Amino acid sequence: MSLFSRSRRVALAAGASLLVLSGISPSVLAQDKLKVAAIYTVPFEQQWVSRIHKALQAAEARGEIVYVASENVSNADYERVMREYATQGNQLIVGESFAVEAAARKVAKDFPNVAFLMGSSGKPQAPNFSVFDNYIQEPAYMTGMIAGGLTKSNKIGLVGGFPIPEVNRLMNAFMAGAKEVNPNVEFMVTFINSWFDPPKAKEAAFAMVDRGADILYAERFGVSDAAKERGILAIGNVINTQDQYPETVVASALWNMEPTIDQALKAVKSGQFKAEDYGKFSMMKYGGSEMAPYGTFENKIPAELKAKVADREKAILAETFVVEIDDNQPKPTAR
Structure with missing residues (x-):
């Protein structure tokens, strides 16, 4: 399925005609x-x-x-x-x-x-x-610290797609970050066995809120909707949805694919592309991941907690602190 709309194709054709009139062959540029x-x-x-x-x-x-x-x-x-x-x-x-x-x-x-x-x-x-792969466990750890510092019930719910390494490592990092600032926190963990089923994710999240969770880890779409409806907080994943949930999404671990894509394009263009693992380009030191700005929650998070997160970020970037990559399926701990 082409991403080019009919109007865009017409515009490109017009541009090509102008290039021909100016003596430049479109095929030369296309190469x-x-x-x-x-x-x-x-x-x-x-x-x-x-x-x-x-x-x-x-x-x-x-x-x-x-x-x-x-x-x-x-x-x-x-x-x-x-x-x-x-x-x-x-x-x-x-x-x-x-x-x-x-x-x-x-x-x-x-x-x-x-x-x-x-x-x-x-x-x-x-x-x-x-x-x-989305090796964004570093900012996921930092968002876990925020969740652990903000929970009042000491119960956090995590809703994921499938229990595969790509999801497990982020959940485990999030849980470890929460435990660093709050050893008493407990976790509920549910997988909906779908990559895109917001209603199912929402229902799973509702069940966690009913059991006492006051912060939800939104690995899937639908979880933040549940948090918003129940008046609790959510932690985002991969993208920043705070503009859609300004009173709900307190922090997000962002994945930036530009470093990975740009590296691959460079290799192909130079004729140097070969079989490699590009996973490292998703890590913070390469700009492949980061924690989203606090935005609407800038003045709602305790200064002491923000300072702890900032110190941890500096340590990660300086490589004096390493977030463990744990691809095992996370286990619920809430009773």
């Missing part, structure tokens, strides 16, 4: 732009995918790439769409292969001259299958 395709199993607005989509759109806006993408691709159709994009001359294909790992790696083998950059729990596959 400088990489052709990039992306395949997503969920809507563009879903948290995780929205960050990849945003980074690729930024590269397109800079004139570096020609970008097309498909959203809501079923697992059964994923391989077919990958092959179509590979045969259409795209030089880099981006996507998430967690549920279609074997099929995605098979396609990469069949197209050794195409670069593949896929979200994956697995290892790179020579010569052209690179992997990335």
